[in-house]
Amino acid sequence: MIDDGPETRERLATALHVARWVDEVASGCPYPSVDALVGVGDLAARSLSSAEVDEALSAHPRIGERSSGLSAAEQAASSTDDPALVAAMADGNRAYEERFGRIFLIRAAGRSRPEILAELHRRLQLTDAAEAAEVADQLRQIALLRLRTLFAA
Template sequence: MDLQEFNSASADQLRPMLAACCDVSRWVDGILTKRPYGDLVVLTAVADQLLRELDDNEVDRALRAHPRIGDRAQGASTEASWSRKEQSGVGDDPEAKKAIAEGNREYEARFDRVFLICATGLSAQEILANLRQRLTHDDATEAAAVREELRKIAVLRLGKVVEA
């Protein structure tokens, strides 16, 4: 949909699409209540600012909507389809997939959450290198990294909802 359609669509129509970008009600509501948007730059800036304001519980909620990196999202939902495309760089290399799966387990044991990365355009080796590097973070540094990756994913997905 283009920006004009986005601005005029009902909230009920947009809510599931926005939740597929970031499954946090306050973020979705914030995007909806600030309509109409004059251009995509303003919409993106509002979305970005609202993402930066998420509290820890909202970040945790948003993370629950993301599959592990390397796991194929199941189903026909918009979010599952986007996730499969975003993770296409993981590919079918069994060694890389095994290393990522092991890294996921180590990450989850260390940080008690799913490893999140904006995987669009990244190869399996790049994802694995990032995963290994982030395992060296302290809790605060990693929490900031998670927020940044969540922000990048949500903004990228919002661009899929509203295409010029």
């Protein structure tokens, strides 16, 4: 059983650093299972505003930079010592930030560094509106993975 309390709210904020989302998901407590929690979290994350995307991004490191906690674990499989790939990722991050005015965010879990770099290049070609929707969906995907990790039995 997942009850509403300070520890639950802290875990929710770790999954997705958006106050409205945390409040909305916590208000559904108690949850009988992680699956039930993830279902509500998924629905609540489908309506992220641009201000909430900015709020959430303030808690995320750049892809390819040193990070800690869940971000480090999520990016571990895609880490690389290849200097050309590291440089290409840094260049891509810079280009993305110049183009969109925010850090590049992607669900890194389950993706290799070349896959992430290819996705960064693809997303650089998107319109502002299409990329805003993509970022919101990536935040949702990350939150759902983190909920399963943070609330595992």
